[in-house]
Amino acid sequence: MITILRETMQSFLTFLERVGLLVRFALRLAAILPLGLLRPRPIIEQVYNTGAMSLVIIMTCGLFIGMVLGLQGYDLLTRFGSEEYLGTATAISLLRELGPVVTALLFAGRAGTALAAELGLMRATDQIAAMEIMAVDPMRRVVLPRFLGGVIAMPLLVSIFIVVALFGAQLVGVEFFGVDSGSYWSQMRSAVELSDIREGLVKGLVFGVACSLIAVYEGYNAMPTAEGVGRATTRTVVISAVVTLILDYILTALML
């Protein structure tokens, strides 16, 4: 009984310690942020790595999410004889929820794991230690550009995802099922506010910060073994997904 209690206590303390370390890591990143912005070259490379390389998967998933929204939305709305509202339903659910959340989950799976594995491998092969010996700050040279690249790429990926999904829903709703295309766009236009778009982009930015931070933190602090790198990658995806969904609830409550 006491051992169980002690172990629970121990794992709880470990959890708190990890949170504290993450906060310290984030603060260190924030402190060297202005210095990192002076060197845009590595940031552009990371925007390429996290953003441009994720483009295909984001667009494919966006298309199919949009198509399934068109399908489900049409089926549901015809029951009330109001399939003209398909555009509204699709646009608002995409802008407020599905766009940022699905993009963040895909981002964690595609870009977050790549970041964590790369940094973890650098740690395992002593490249980070070598930098420290050469008096090069690895936080500044390696971690910060990767973090910033993810933060910049995320809102752009979210908006690309949403636009592709809107056309996916239009493909199914208008082309397959014959919802009037003027109604689809005009009902959408009359219902969507600029604040909906702002909500989507703010969520995208916050998720971008969270997912990138978790990925670089897990990779940077990975145990320098093959197993450690694997574990860091797994943890990146799991923690990113959970944090994204929790943050999503908080942000929605704040902005509703």
Add this chain to the structure above:
Amino acid sequence: MRSTRTIDISTGLFVMLGFASILFMVTQITNRGYSLKSDSYRLMAAFENIGGLKTGAPVSMAGVTIGRVEDIQYDINLYKAIVTMRISDKYRAIPNDSDASIYTAGLLGGQYIGLTPGGSDVPYKDGDQVIMANDAIVLENLISKYLFNSAATKPGESTPAPAPAAQE
């Protein structure tokens, strides 16, 4: 490792695509203007009440969409809403005594304009005004009319009055 040029080009492409998407969202799916194709002609109609008609709503004849609502303006002199419709050039031969009505698609659906053909041999020309324009049915007006009518005809009766149609 790919050359820096390739990285720059694809990064540029990605960023441009991202900003194009933001621009599309801001201009195309919120209330901003968009233009219709030019191979069409215009018809005007003056309504007392257009209900919830929106620009971009379909204009139909016998249920077939033949055009769209291009513009809605309020005429301060006539106290009427002037609706401009763009009718496709395929449907040139609409009799010039056809009337326009505002209908609702389904109970909750969006509103559209329905044209009912008249008997004239002369078709509408570009910029013509539809003479007979029937207003949108506003549900609240109908309900209040029904309530006031029943209160006037049967005062002091506690049970709800039967519908006017049933009395006839």
